[in-house]
Amino acid sequence: MKIYMNNNLVDASEATVSVFDHGLLYGDGIFEGIRLYDSCVFKLDEHLERLEYSAKAIMLEMPWSRQQIADAVCETCRANDLKDGYIRLVVTRGVGSLGLSIKNCDQPQLIIIADKIQLYPQEFYDNGLKIITVPTRRSNPAALPPAVKSLNYLNNILAKIEAQHLGYHEAIMLNDQGYIAECTGDNVFIVHKGELITPAASSGALKGITRDTALAIAEELGIPWREANMTRYDVWVAEEVFLTGTAAEIVPIVEIDARVIGDGKPGPITAKFLESFHRRVSVEGTML
């Protein structure tokens, strides 16, 4: 496997980072997860825009243009002979001294990994997924804006551990006011009385690219949508619930905290979203 590091494609065995990289020492960096469908990179420009916003928010000056990064992404996919896969783009603060100050970090590091994707089992889409709410909260936006896709994922990892210990694959995380923020790696949507509702970014949700696609699908289907504060009660009594994410795409949820959602089967509106999503991935990408 070839990995893109700074300006070169290197063998995976040689793709190593310094122990003085602040990405490793402090989680000081940002990332994106992107999908490749049939030799087309899905929503590449949107991912690179979010990467730029993340960089701006943490005051990390990227010395590469959007086009240069886009070219590097495509080059990495081609070098690995990939047609379908998952692309992980990481930008670290770079090598510095043993201190929090970014003053000695002169050279941010760009890493691109393009690999086959580990998909959720088909059964999750056919029968729906059961999830729970966990105690670990999403970061308070005043501490670390969740809209920044940073290398600090420890609270999401703790939430995932809590879910997995109880035999679940995904977990709903609340914000520090007790409203639903999102799942550990996916956004949450409910369908209630004909409306599509999802937490706002200000509730602690990442502005997911798949979330945006779901909102565009709602427009296409003529389903009214809005952002709102949502409690656990709201998801328990929804007719349908689904999650969105780059890797997961659109996953129906059939049980939350032991409450059956709707009739316990993936709902008809969720099915329409999935169908439209699959149609879009083949036409809305950047060709390699």
Ligand code: PMP
């Ligand atoms: N929330 C979190 C915390 C995430 O890490 C992700 C990305 N896996 C998402 C939501 C979904 O965002 P996207 O649709 O851009 O993948």
